[in-house]
Amino acid sequence: MVPINARLDFESIQVLADEFGFEVQLMEEYEEEVLGVEEEVAESLTSRHPVVTVMGHVDHGKTSLLDWIRKTHVVSGESGGITQHVGAYEVKTSVGKVTFLDTPGHEAFSAMRARGSQVTDVIVLVVAADSMVMPQTVESIDLAHREKVPIVVAITKVDLPTANPDKIRAQLAERGVEVEQWGGTTSCIEVSARSGQGMQTLLETLALETEVLDLKANSDARARGAVVESKLDAGKGSMATILIQNGTLHVGDPFVCGIYSGRVRAMFDDRGGIMKEAGPSAPCQVLGFDGTPQAGDDLVVVEDEKAAREIASKRRMAARERDLRARKTVSLEKVYDSVKEGAFSELNIIVKADVGGSSEAIAASLEKLTNREVKINIIRKGVGAITDSDILLATSAQAIIIAFHLMPSLSIREMAEKEGVEIKTYRIIYEIIDDIKNAVEGLLKPTTREEIVGEAEIREVFKIPKIGLIAGCMVTDGEVNRNSRVHVYREGVELGLTEVQSLKRHKDDAKSVARGFDCGIGLKGYDNIQAGDTLMFFKEVSVARTLADVARDEAAAKDAKEAAATASKDAATAAKELAATATAKKKDVE
Numbered sequence: 001m002v003p004i005n006a007r008l009d010f011e012s013i014q015v016l017a018d019e020f021g022f023e024v025q026l027m028e029e030y031e032e033e034v035l036g037v038e039e040e041v042a043e044s045l046t047s048r049h050p051v052v053t054v055m056g057h058v059d060h061g062k063t064s065l066l067d068w069i070r071k072t073h074v075v076s077g078e079s080g081g082i083t084q085h086v087g088a089y090e091v092k093t094s095v096g097k098v099t100f101l102d103t104p105g106h107e108a109f110s111a112m113r114a115r116g117s118q119v120t121d122v123i124v125l126v127v128a129a130d131s132m133v134m135p136q137t138v139e140s141i142d143l144a145h146r147e148k149v150p151i152v153v154a155i156t157k158v159d160l161p162t163a164n165p166d167k168i169r170a171q172l173a174e175r176g177v178e179v180e181q182w183g184g185t186t187s188c189i190e191v192s193a194r195s196g197q198g199m200q201t202l203l204e205t206l207a208l209e210t211e212v213l214d215l216k217a218n219s220d221a222r223a224r225g226a227v228v229e230s231k232l233d234a235g236k237g238s239m240a241t242i243l244i245q246n247g248t249l250h251v252g253d254p255f256v257c258g259i260y261s262g263r264v265r266a267m268f269d270d271r272g273g274i275m276k277e278a279g280p281s282a283p284c285q286v287l288g289f290d291g292t293p294q295a296g297d298d299l300v301v302v303e304d305e306k307a308a309r310e311i312a313s314k315r316r317m318a319a320r321e322r323d324l325r326a327r328k329t330v331s332l333e334k335v336y337d338s339v340k341e342g343a344f345s346e347l348n349i350i351v352k353a354d355v356g357g358s359s360e361a362i363a364a365s366l367e368k369l370t371n372r373e374v375k376i377n378i379i380r381k382g383v384g385a386i387t388d389s390d391i392l393l394a395t396s397a398q399a400i401i402i403a404f405h406l407m408p409s410l411s412i413r414e415m416a417e418k419e420g421v422e423i424k425t426y427r428i429i430y431e432i433i434d435d436i437k438n439a440v441e442g443l444l445k446p447t448t449r450e451e452i453v454g455e456a457e458i459r460e461v462f463k464i465p466k467i468g469l470i471a472g473c474m475v476t477d478g479e480v481n482r483n484s485r486v487h488v489y490r491e492g493v494e495l496g497l498t499e500v501q502s503l504k505r506h507k508d509d510a511k512s513v514a515r516g517f518d519c520g521i522g523l524k525g526y527d528n529i530q531a532g533d534t535l536m537f538f539k540e541v542s543v544a545r546t547l548a549d550v551a552r553d554e555a556a557a558k559d560a561k562e563a564a565a566t567a568s569k570d571a572a573t574a575a576k577e578l579a580a581t582a583t584a585k586k587k588d589v590e
Contacts, residue, residue, distance in 0.1 A: 056126030088283030454478030
């Protein structure tokens with residue numbers, strides 16, 4: 001039963017609607033249909049330039065490549081040459097404009113994908129010619145294949161004496177990336193950010209990819225875009241980098257972005273210059289939010305601020321209700337408590353490791369712990385640092401994150417703590433298996449067994465009016481308690497099972513009677529007793545089970561099933577033989 005104002009979960013709504021013959025479609029956000037993409041007429045569509053995400057392993061030359069393209073010194077302002085922020089940069093080339101997303105690893109990309117923002121048209125996979133295909137490179141390839149985003153390979157540092165591009169092509173082929181030089185379909189360009197070798201060819205190749213993909217947008221429509229990054233600036237307030245996907249965004253436009261709303265107060269380009277408007281595929285920094293949105297949130301322009309505030313308010317209310325209903329924290333230490341409440345029958349795990357072989361080995365080892373009572377679900381296994389998207393997935397799936405030879409960053413640890421996600425770090429695989437094994441054993445339903453606490457012999461039976469039979473007993477072993485259960489035996493044969501209803505020592509009620517003392521015992525609803533019977537008192541105790549117990553139970557169940565099948569087969573054979581004998585006798589008689 002639920003009150004009339006309760007918000008039902010989607011599964012319950014589906015069941016209810018199905019009862020009345022209706023189909024249910026889930027809206028990801030409130031007023032999604034109202035804010036839906038406007039009808040696109042072919043005549044109003046114009047070509048737009050591509051949005052390119054640069055990916056690759058650390059120190060393989062991603063930022064140097066982008067730095068050459070922009071003809072500025074991005075690297076000089078960054079600590080140790082490692083990209084410290086997520087940026088979107090629009091570059092003018094001889095073949096047109098190209099927008100580059102420069103990401104530290106995959107965090108922003110994954111977050112945007114997790115929220116359904118299809119912002120990237122092409123992935124430029126950067127691999128250093130003097131190195132090899134590294135774990136983060138493999139993760140980028142897997143991501144591109146999974147999301148069906150075309151790849152252009154840029155082999156950097158080809159001017160170094162230790163460069164070996166053919167080795168890189170061979171390793172890429174092993175990972176399913178067939179380059180054009182070897183008869184495949186993936187463009188592969190050898191470049192050097194230091195000398196500029198091949199850079200122009202790379203830009204022309206990206207422009208060619210645009211023609212192949214036939215990228216178009218309606219620049220006259222209301223603007224719709226996605227948040228690439230957001231921050232709270234001490235002087236300017238909440239601001240976000242927006243990548244426009246369709247339409248044109250103007251200063252003064254009211255908008256909704258996730259659970260926030262606002263009006264565009266000012267726009268800046270990637271160099272800090274003031275903008276009046278931003279068209280399709282253009283990145284811009286926007287001021288005017290009433291809160292700080294998340295990477296991947298959709299920004300949609302609406303008719304007026306009142307509508308924007310109303311939609312944002314209802315989205316916030318729905319998000320708050322979802323959080324209150326769905327948020328549950330999980331940790332291995334809490335597993336036993338959850339078992340008592342009957343809340344678990346499976347354990348969801350995300351495995352992240354420093355190398356692919358380790359993640360595969362850990363995942364395979366943990367999946368072997370699955371049995372018919374508890375299921376181990378490896379919902380994600382990957383290589384490289386723990387990301388925002390891992391935390392988001394762990395939150396929604398109530399999963400535990402296993403990190404092998406990794407240390408989560410401070411921001412990730414803070415996010416995990418906020419979302420109630422447990423990250424367990426390890427350096428030895430056996431420790432992981434032992435911990436998860438203990439957790440799985442904690443999820444197993446305990447068995448109950450009888451523990452004998454006392455024994456008494458009935459010396460005489462008294463019949464008390466309005467009460468019934470009372471057994472006059474002598475306690476011969478252990479102790480008799482008033483809350484014990486009782487087996488009744490006569491000459492070693494069990495007659496029945498009952499409970500103690502009353503226990504008296506002389507005329508007084510007693511909680512327990514020890515060995516060597518006599519007492520009067522009333523048995524609940526049981527009168528088949530006589531002098532000389534033995535009463536065996538016991539209590540039921542729960543015993544934790546191990547995976548070995550489960551394996552033994554499963555083997556016993558399998559043997560019993562096979563025995564039953566054999567017995568059934570033997571019975572059927574015997575019946576056939578009997579029928580054949582009867583038929584033969586009948587013929588003989590005839």
